[in-house]
């Protein structure tokens with residue numbers, strides 16, 4: 288096994304260095320759920336959560352899950368083919384109707400939903416066209432499709448959010464069918480995709496557009512159904528993939544499309560067919576959250592937007608660069624790995640968790656703290672975070688942009 292250890296030693300050099308310098312930022316151990324938790328016994332406000340409407344810990348979601356545990360336990364010991372319940376099918380029906388699609392298919396994770404969708408749709412007659420800042424699930428689904436014997440689609444990338452660049456690729460593609468995949472909101476930059484332009488171009492070139500709306504679900508549109516509602520494009524995008532791991536309180540993936548497309552994916556996606564079905568307590572919690580969102584969606588979404596605006600205005604006033612963000616996801620650009628890690632550690636010492644995003648997740652010079660504002664944050668939480676960001680943004684020259692200088696040992 289020595290080669291594995293040699294490989295680990297080579298590939299984990301940066302991890303080792305960060306641990307030695309006590310700035311390793313990941314896998315922090317929460318001791319409770321919720322946006323207000325503790326780490327090593329110390330209270331922490333979590334700004335890295337994707338619980339965008341603050342409903343994950345809602346008593347109704349917990350109660351629904353508890354009841355489902357009594358009825359179904361925590362697992363069904365098989366995949367959906369052999370282990371579908373009335374709860375799965377009812378939630379699929381309700382999500383299809385809420386999002387405004389003919390049908391919905393529940394996967395066990397959003398990652399698997401995207402993998403399965405791409406691998407099922409893309410074959411040797413297809414050019415898969417991706418934004419160059421695509422999420423790992425989109426890239427991995429595409430790479431997997433390329434590796435399936437006899438199917439191997441062509442793969443091309445267009446410049447981030449650029450309709451012109453997409454059009455160039457559609458014009459010069461080698462295969463007859465085109466599958467274009469974009470995200471509603473890009474999770475590291477917090478910017479919305481130019482979906483209206485993509486819809487228009489895809490219709491001219493007869494390309495199928497897939498929107499991964501993991502971060503737009505629950506946060507965009509008056510009712511919170513996502514980027515298509517916000518941009519008045521419902522009925523214009525054939526396939527949406529989303530997740531239950533953010534607004535909907537647990538885990539799970541959603542495919543939304545017409546009946547034929549869903550049927551195709553349902554019978555061919557190996558990430559659906561060969562992985563255990565979503566546990567019913569998770570289905571029940573999501574259904575309880577959907578009840579709340581159906582009843583109060585517009586007010587909840589408005590509250591999220593008000594809090595996000597407050598945070599954005601204050602961060603901008605202090606002088607932080609928020610990149611291209613125009614949503615509740617706000618990257619606080621530190622533009623230097625050490626500055627980002629020092630900010631993270633200093634903030635955490637003071638009870639605020641903001642996860643650092645560094646190379647290779649982003650390019651060198653684009654390092655940042657990823658700040659997610661949720662409806663569950665109080666104004667006091669936001670003020671505490673702003674005060675600390677301002678102090679440490681000064682102390683670590685994030686605001687001035689000056690060089691941090693050499694490290695003292």
Ligand SMILES: Cc1ncc(COP(=O)(O)O)c(C=O)c1O
Pocket residue numbers: 396397398399401422424470474499501502529530531532538539540
């Ligand atoms: C854009 C995007 N798509 C898909 C996923 C995967 O979702 P899940 O957590 O349900 O696997 C994520 C998760 O972070 C995401 O950010």
